[in-house]
């Protein structure tokens with residue numbers, strides 16, 4: 001029986017009270033602003049402990065089956081818990097590749113053995129997951145991935161290189177796309193999908209430094225790395241289909257996601273608060289009519305994004321272009337986020353050029369760091385240009 005309004009209201013109060021008491025104090029080091037920026041052990045352990053606490057309290061994986069560590073509740077409860085996490089500005093849940101993509105995939109199409117083996121460890125943050133799709137010459141062109149998986153007796157032998165592997169150096173498992181049949185007529189049919197262990201001989205990761213000076217992803221090398229046959233998900237040759245299903249989760253079809261915040265929340269209001277006291281030509285910058293125009297534009301974009309997501313949940317409002325909001329939300333959300341952060345720095349005037357570590361930087365350089373980091377989401381999981389192609393072809397019906 002569906003939960004009543006009263007039950008949902010009481011649940012919201014309960015979560016809110018819990019967040020108030022349990023939100024951890026800021027540590028004496030910078031926390032990542034998204035799951036793509038976990039760069040060192042201190043950050044990792046802090047976030048691991050937070051995710052464990054959230055799960056132990058029952059506010060993560062609420063809609064996943066109880067048998068695998070979930071709460072067995074209606075998804076609406078997880079939505080409410082997520083809203084309260086956002087409202088209370090709590091830390092992110094860093095194990096996003098597990099919680100948002102690998103986990104839902106295993107839950108939806110995995111074997112019973114896979115569900116029993118992997119799901120609980122994803123929720124309680126014991127097992128960190130990474131994603132091995134992109135290769136140095138095959139990012140957007142994922143269908144041409146060349147990392148090889150060759151079957152030898154009761155094992156697959158992996159050779160090749162992946163790149164931009166978020167949390168590759170911390171992960172215990174990888175969702176891996178590799179080529180099992182280089183002779184396949186269609187390149188897509190030669191690919192297979194693996195739930196692959198990282199801690200085996202022949203797998204090496206090398207962290208990559210970002211424009212922020214911080215870390216978060218790796219190059220990942222496979223040199224005769226041997227993994228068991230049962231790491232294969234589905235059948236050989238089904239890798240492309242399974243990878244596409246994973247990308248659907250990654251690009252915003254979050255119905256199966258376990259919940260938790262994947263990145264910090266930054267709103268137009270936060271920007272306005274941060275600009276108090278900033279002047280342009282002797283007047284408060286926020287009173288400049290041109291600036292006000294830009295701020296109104298940002299407010300409209302933020303509202304449109306939020307209302308779009310609400311609209312997505314109301315079937316009859318989506319009959320004109322079915323699936324359009326889900327398919328376009330990654331593109332819109334990542335670009336709106338980047339634009340807002342860019343605007344915030346621009347409005348700081350000369351201070352906009354200061355960075356984290358400079359004592360004169362506004363809010364410790366928060367917005368500058370956030371701006372650099374905001375490019376991550378416009379590239380990872382498919383670049384904005386590729387997303388725009390998808391919208392053009394699949395929603396608007398434009399020619400290739």
Ligand SMILES: Cc1cc2nc3c(=O)[nH]c(=O)nc-3n(C[C@H](O)[C@H](O)[C@H](O)COP(=O)(O)OP(=O)(O)OC[C@H]3O[C@@H](n4cnc5c(N)ncnc54)[C@H](O)[C@@H]3O)c2cc1C
Nearest residue numbers: 036131132133134139140164165166376379380381383385
């Ligand atoms: C922070 C971050 C984290 C990431 N994490 C992971 C991860 O965990 N696992 C993983 O596998 N990958 C990860 N990636 C990689 C990401 O998926 C790729 O960077 C992305 O798919 C683009 O591929 P590429 O870098 O090879 O760029 P390219 O594909 O070489 O693209 C270069 C440029 O050409 C444009 N372009 C390419 N093809 C087209 C086209 N058909 N039409 C129009 N324009 C086009 C692109 O938009 C881009 O501007 C991550 C990336 C980032 C930035």
